[in-house]
Amino acid sequence: MEGKIIVVTSGKGGVGKTTATASIGAALALEGNRVAVIDMDIGLRNLDVVLGLENRIVFNIVDVVNKRCNLSQALIRDRRIDNLFLVPASQSDNKDVLTTLGVQRVAKQLKSEFNYVIMDSPAGIEKGFENSVVAADEAIVICTPDVSSVRDADRVIGLLYARSITPRLVVNRIVPEMVARGDMLSHEDVMDVLSIDLLGLVPMDDQVVVSTNTGMPLVMHNQSMAGQAFRRIARRINGEADLPILVPSVRTGMWNRITQKLGLNR
Amino acid sequence: MRIDSMLNGFMKKFSGKKSSKETAKKRLQFALVYDKLEINEMTLENLQKDIVEVISRYFEIDTKSLQLEVQREHELSALVFNTPILCVKKNRGYSGNNT
Numbered sequence: 001m002e003g004k005i006i007v008v009t010s011g012k013g014g015v016g017k018t019t020a021t022a023s024i025g026a027a028l029a030l031e032g033n034r035v036a037v038i039d040m041d042i043g044l045r046n047l048d049v050v051l052g053l054e055n056r057i058v059f060n061i062v063d064v065v066n067k068r069c070n071l072s073q074a075l076i077r078d079r080r081i082d083n084l085f086l087v088p089a090s091q092s093d094n095k096d097v098l099t100t101l102g103v104q105r106v107a108k109q110l111k112s113e114f115n116y117v118i119m120d121s122p123a124g125i126e127k128g129f130e131n132s133v134v135a136a137d138e139a140i141v142i143c144t145p146d147v148s149s150v151r152d153a154d155r156v157i158g159l160l161y162a163r164s165i166t167p168r169l170v171v172n173r174i175v176p177e178m179v180a181r182g183d184m185l186s187h188e189d190v191m192d193v194l195s196i197d198l199l200g201l202v203p204m205d206d207q208v209v210v211s212t213n214t215g216m217p218l219v220m221h222n223q224s225m226a227g228q229a230f231r232r233i234a235r236r237i238n239g240e241a242d243l244p245i246l247v248p249s250v251r252t253g254m255w256n257r258i259t260q261k262l263g264l265n266r
Numbered sequence: 267m268r269i270d271s272m273l274n275g276f277m278k279k280f281s282g283k284k285s286s287k288e289t290a291k292k293r294l295q296f297a298l299v300y301d302k303l304e305i306n307e308m309t310l311e312n313l314q315k316d317i318v319e320v321i322s323r324y325f326e327i328d329t330k331s332l333q334l335e336v337q338r339e340h341e342l343s344a345l346v347f348n349t350p351i352l353c354v355k356k357n358r359g360y361s362g363n364n365t
Contacts (some may be wrong), residue, residue: 146290147290147293147294147297150294151294151297151298151301154298154301155301179287181285182285182286182287182288183285183286183287184287185287185290185291185294186287189287189290189291192291193291193294193295193298
């Protein structure tokens with residue numbers, strides 16, 4: 001097998017990298033792929049809790065890279081989604097503990113065993129970022145529609161181009177009502193400013209917090225708008241390149257309009 | 267909620283106030299341009315070395331008192347290189363290496 005390594009990155013912290021990694025990884029597995037999600041945020045691990053696998057950690061990515069265990073010993077199999085595996089980060093080390101050479105070696109092995117390997121990069125553009133992108137075939141840049149996040153995304157996009165990686169963009173946490181009244185950058189505004197292709201648009205969704213609370217992957221909630229958006233992103237990655245990108249919109253269904261007029265809406 | 271936001275947009279259109287996203291986009295575009303104009307110390311040093319090398323083929327300059335800086339005004343950036351010329355070299359050639 002010759003899989004693909006995809007890094008999820010953003011520069012700025014707190015824009016939804018980990019949620020995106022977990023969701024895209026889980027969705028790709030639901031599409032029938034063998035998927036490994038790797039937490040590269042050494043010292044501040046979180047992908048394990050987002051996926052609800054924190055109780056099953058024995059070994060981590062640092063152990064694998066530094067040859068304290070085999071890759072298979074560190075892979076945690078998700079019992080709810082077939083073919084989804086996690087390699088957690090170490091919580092006690094710092095980001096300098098990994099070498100790019102070591103990461104490349106493990107990445108090669110991962111590629112031979114999985115269709116997709118999704119690397120959750122830490123915030124920032126230092127060593128941790130380097131280690132996350134060193135073996136990447138593709139990159140997904142996550143940003144939210146605000147000035148600071150888009151600025152940082154621009155910086156990261158530049159760094160990825162310098163490594164000959166052509167990244168694709170996911171705009172996260174879009175609030176359609178705010179976009180409609182002109183108080184939030186639309187995805188068109190973001191695309192005007194950044195030189196990058198669009199991979200997907202994800203609306204703000206309360207369900208993200210709920211699914212992180214419970215450790216149940218977002219894409220398993222069928223009524224979650226964000227979950228659906230991530231599933232479409234996964235399908236686009238998985239060969240359906242022409243799948244249209246849906247723009248999150250203010251709900252205008254007949255029933256919604258009636259209930260809104262009557263003030264019955266939540 | 268929705269009627270409220272529509273009303274908001276309406277009011278903004280008539281009161282002639284710019285929406286906050288327009289401000290955001292403008293600020294962002296300027297920030298990105300300025301971010302890219304920022305040159306790090308290493309680049310500036312290397313540039314200075316190269317410029318000195320080229321100029322030294324033609325002129326004898328005082329390498330101690332030269333200045334290289336980026337000057338910024340409103341929408342323009344200029345690279346300013348200041349150096350006293352001591353004398354013009356006579357055998358200024360094309361090959362560069364042995365002048």
